[in-house]
Amino acid sequence: MDKNELNEEEMRIWHMWKGSFQSIFGRVIKEMSEHTGLSEGDYGVLDRLDLLGNGSLRQQELADSMNWDKSRLSHHLTRMEKRRLVMRKPLDTDRGVQVVITPAGKSALDDARPIVSKAIRKHFLDQLTDQDVESITKLAERTKSGSSASCEAPST
Template identity: 80%
Template sequence: MDNMNELNEEEMRIWNMWKGSYKRIFGRVVKDMSEQTGLSEGDFGVLDRLVQFGEGKLRQQELADSMDWDKSRLSHHLTRMEKRGLVQRKPLDTDRGVQINITPAGRSVLDEALPVVSTAIRKHFLALLTEQDMKSIIALAERTKAP
C-alpha cells in the first residue's frame, strides 16, 4: 500500500468486524438488562456511576463527564429518572452546582439490575473467550489507553 492515509481492504474489514462485534455484544447485554429490569442503558449508566464513583451522589457535571454526555442530554435524562423516583437533584449551597443523589428506589433497581448485567456480559461476551483471547484483549486495552 502506497498511501498511509488509506486503509486497505483487509484493514477495513478488521475495523468493521471489531465495531460490529462490540455493537452486537453491547446490544445483547442492554437488551437483556432492559427486558428484565425496565432500565435503559442511560438509566443503568447514571445509577451505576452514582454508586461506583460517588458512593450514591455526584455533582451533575462530574456525572456528565463520566458518561461523556453533554449537560443538556444528562439534564433531560435526569428529569425522566427523577419523575420515576430513581434519582434526586439537590442544589449545592457552596456554589452553583447541582448534586445528583440515588434514591432508595434507584438503589433497589440497580441492585436488581447488577446480577442481570453480569449474567448478560458473561453469556454474550466472556463465555465466548478463551484464556488467550482474554490476554489479547487486556494487552490491546493497555496499549490503547490515553497517554
Template identity: 90%
Template sequence: MDKSELNKEELRLWYMWKGSFHSIFGRVIKEMSEHTGLSEGDYGILDRLDLLGDGSLRQQELAESMDWDKSRLSHHLTRMEKRKLVMRKPLDTDRGVQVIITTVGKSALDDARPIVSKAIRKHFLDQLTDQDIESITKLAERTKNRG
C-alpha cells in the same frame, strides 16, 4: 495507496471489531432492559452514582464520567426523577447541583447488576479463550491512554 487510507482488509477488520462490540453490548443492554425496565443511560447513571460517588455526585462530575454534555444529562435526569430513580438538589456552596440515587434507584440498580453480569458472561466472557483474554488485555492496555 496513501498510508492514511485503509485497505479492504483493514476496513473489514475495523467493521468486524466494531460490529462485534455493538452486537455484544446490544445483547447485554437488551437483556437488562427486558428484565428491569432500565435503559443503558439509566444504568450508567445509577452505576456511576453508586460506584464513583457512594450514592451522589455533582451533576458536572456525572456528565464528565459519562462523556455526555450537560443538556443531554439534564434531560435524562428529568426523566429519571419522574420515575423516582434519582433526585437533584442544588448545592448551597455554589451553582452546582448534586444528583442523588434514591432508594428506588438503588433497588433498581441492585436488581439489574446480576442480570448485567450474567449477560456479560453469556455473550462475552464465556466466548473467550485464555489467549483471547490475554490479547484483549494487551490491546486495551496499549490503547488506553492514547487519543
C-alpha cells in the same frame, strides 16, 4: 494509496471489531432492559452514582464520567426523576447541582447488576479462551493510552 487511508483488509477488521462490540453490547442492554425496565443511560447514571460517588455526584462530574454533555444528562435526569430513580438538589456552596440516587434507584440498580453480569458472561466472557483474554488485555492496555476513555455507560 494515501498512508492515512485504510485498505480493504484494515477496513474489514475495523468493521468486524466494531460489529462484534455492538452486537455483544446490544444483547447485554436488551437483556437488562427486558428484565428491569432500565435503559442503558439509566444504568450508567445509577452505576456511576453508586460506584464513583457513593450515592451522589455533582451533575457536572456525572456528565464528565459518562462523556455526555450537560444538556443530554439534564434531560435524562429529568426523566429519571419522574420515575423516582434519582433526585437533584442545589449545592449550598455554589451554583452546582448534586445528583442523588434514591432508594428506588438503588433497588433498581441492585436488581439490574446480576442480570448485567450474567449477560456479560453469557454473551462475552464465556466465549473467550485464556489466550483471547490475554490478547484483549494487551490490546486494551496498549490502546488506552491513546484515548481519553472514561468509564463508558452502562459500566458493562
